[in-house]
Amino acid sequence: MKIIIIGAGPAGLSCAFHLAKHGHNVEVYEASNLIGGMARSFDLWNQRVDLGPHRFFSKQKEVNDFFIELIKDDYTLVKRQTRIFYNNRYFDYPLKLGNVLKNLPFVxxxxxxxxxxxxxxxxxxxxxxxxxxxxxxxxxxLFELFFKNYTEKLWGIKCSQIDADWAAQRIKNLSLFEAVKTAIVGNRGNKHKTLIDEFAYPNHGTGTIYERAVDYIHANGGNVFLNKPIKRVLLDENNTTAKGIELIDGTICYADSVVSTMPLTLLVKGLQAVPDAVSDAISKLYFRNTILVYLEINQEFLFTDNWLYIHSPNVKHGRVTNFRNWSPHLNKDQKSTILCMEFWCFENDEIWNGDENNISKTAQEEIYKINLIPPSAQILNTKIIKIPKCYPVYETGYQSNLNEIVTYLKTIKSLYPIGRYGAFKYNNQDHSILMGILAANNIMGKTETDLWLINTDTEYHEKGKSMNKNDTLR
Ligand SMILES: Cc1cc2nc3c(=O)[nH]c(=O)nc-3n(C[C@H](O)[C@H](O)[C@H](O)COP(=O)(O)OP(=O)(O)OC[C@H]3O[C@@H](n4cnc5c(N)ncnc54)[C@H](O)[C@@H]3O)c2cc1C
Structure with missing residues (x-):
């Protein structure tokens, strides 16, 4: 079998890895010159960084097996430290009772x-x-104090316009009672994923998983082509079976199956003879973009958090990551520290299209404003990276549009749309990896899993075990 995979992110590469492992002929086409998609790592100012914070956590055996097979023992179990900045104060997150009582007026x-x-x-x-x-x-x-500002900053729409789905997926079974209990006794056994206090992290950045997956694919007869953006997926004359792809440069390649992790909106727009109702539904789905501003600060120890949530509405950014606190290997014994600030926006916003110097200036002013670095600290360098279509927006009613699209795509054989923007699902790496593995199993005829049903709740439906450092030492 020959399988074409669009995109070299976690979903595409986990799928290609599994197919190559079973002797199939895989070709991965990646639009950029980079491996790992949104979960890539790269060198910056003689250090290594990710695109914002990337903790890895899964209870799915097959996802953890994928991680271990590639990373082996080359990872650290990181004790999560995160805080929330609100009202000029830093709150420990997950909440700790003493800290809450110290920071919030009794009333x-x-x-x-x-x-x-x-x-x-x-x-x-x-x-x-x-x-x-x-x-x-x-x-x-509590909604007004802790949820409203941050959520509206992230999504750019009112909380009353965001589908309850998103809360149900992200906050799951956490309640005030559980939050208070955790504040008193801790999150024993990582019961609540929202509050998970330990996670696995590849020593040289999360992107190492995907770089090694590419090595494996090449070593097993597959190909990963970079700088090869796909224009569209080609269907047969009845428009019922995927038969290949057309690249932007006009090249046509045929295959038995096509796995797509390119944005769902672009995939559907490129198909032949799409029904009007589906085109209408696709025009109603949209994404939120992220601008990352990296700052190199001339100090070694600034603070111990892995990342911080910035809820305060008087600054524009929403999250700050400190890569020094993830794995000692990232910093490469440099004397400086790299922070990454996240700004969220839509494609038409001024900040996305405007002068990058303005964003850089705003970031520099804000990092001092939230007292995260001392006034004596100097910013040596800044770098901006823009991530388009970073978050599928779960606006109320999105599900019925998605259903229309999914019903149509299910009529097309040999086409497997998976991944974060690929399936319009708020995936973390583990969900995209799981989709890739299950898509590979479907293609090989081992299973007939409905890939559209995989979402962030999947792990709660199946009994797995979370990663344990000892697993790698057996
Ligand atoms: C700031 C930030 C923080 C995050 N934090 C975490 C975290 O803590 N934990 C976690 O697990 N996950 C986290 N994530 C999410 C994680 O990065 C994604 O879930 C994961 O990368 C999704 O993988 P994917 O393969 O589905 O999509 P992507 O990573 O987006 O990969 C898709 C690939 O397809 C390529 N592509 C797109 N269009 C085309 C085309 N036309 N032709 C060819 N190639 C194309 C893209 O270039 C890309 O390489 C975070 C993401 C961001 C941005």
């Missing part, structure tokens, strides 16, 4: 509990949006 704590109990007495029966879902679970006061 606010009483207000949180009061609103929580009011909400319990009169819950919203079927919460439809993020605001209702979170208010139901945590009470109005």
């Amino acid at each position: 606010t704590v009483i207000g949180i509990l009061w609103h929580y109990f009011l909400q319990r007495l009169k819950p919203i029966k079927e919460p439809k949006n993020f605001e209702e879902w979170v208010t139901n679970r945590f009470g109005k006061k």
Whole structure:
């Protein structure tokens, strides 16, 4: 069998890896000159960095096996340290009781509990949006204090316009009771993924997983072509079976199956004879972009967090990562520290299209404003990386548009759309890897998994075990 895979990110490469392992002929076409997609690592100012924070966590055996087979023992179990910056104060996250009581006025704590109990007495029966879902679970006061600002900064739309789906996927079974319990006794056994306090991290950056997957694919007869953007997927004369791809440069390649991790919107727009209802649905799906601003600071030890959530509405950025605190190998004994700040925006926003010097200036001003680095610290260098289509926006009603598209795509044989923007799912690396593995199993005829059903809840449906450093030492 010959299988063409569009995109060399976690989804595409895990799929190619599994197919190559079973002796199939795989060709991966990647638009950029880089391996790893949004989960890549790269060298910067003689150090190594990722695209923002990239913790790896999965309870799926096959996902952890993929990680271990490639990374072997070359990883660190990182003790997560994160905080939330709000109202000029830093809160430990996951919350710790003493820290909350120290940072919040007593009257606010009483207000949180009061609103929580009011909400319990009169819950919203079927919460439809993020605001209702979170208010139901945590009470109005906590929603306003801890969820509203950050969520609206991230998505660029009101919490009442965000589908409850997103909250259900990301916050899952966490409740105020569980958050308080965790604040007192800790998140024993990583019960709540939202609060997971330890994660695996490849010593030389998360992208190492994917660089090694490419080596494996090449060593097993497959090919990964860089700088090869795909224009469209080609269908047979009945428009019912994928038969190959057309590259932007006009080259045509045929295959028995095509796996696509390119943006779902672009995939569908490129297909022949798409029904009007599907075109209409695809025009209603949209993404949020990210601008990363890397800063090189002339100091070795600034703070111990892996990353911080910046909830305060008086600054534009929403998250800061400190790569020095992930693995000692990233820093390569340099005396400086690299931080990465995240700004979120839409494609038409001024910040996305405007002068990069302005973003850089804003980032520099804001990093001092939130007191994360001392006034004496100097910023030696800045670098900007723009990530288009980073977050599929789960606006209320998106699901019915997605259903229309999925129903249509299911009529096309030998085409497997998977991945984060590939399937319009808020995937982490582990979900994209799982999709890649399961797509490979379907292609090989081993399974008939409905790949559209895989989402961030999958791990809760199957009993797996989380990664244990001893696993690699057996
Ligand atoms: C700031 C940030 C923080 C994150 N934090 C975490 C985290 O803590 N933990 C975690 O697990 N995950 C995290 N993620 C998510 C993780 O990066 C993604 O889930 C993962 O990279 C998705 O893999 P994918 O293969 O589905 O898509 P991608 O990584 O987007 O890969 C898709 C690939 O397809 C290529 N492509 C697109 N169009 C075409 C085309 N027309 N032709 C050919 N190639 C094409 C792209 O160039 C890209 O290489 C984070 C992401 C970001 C941006």
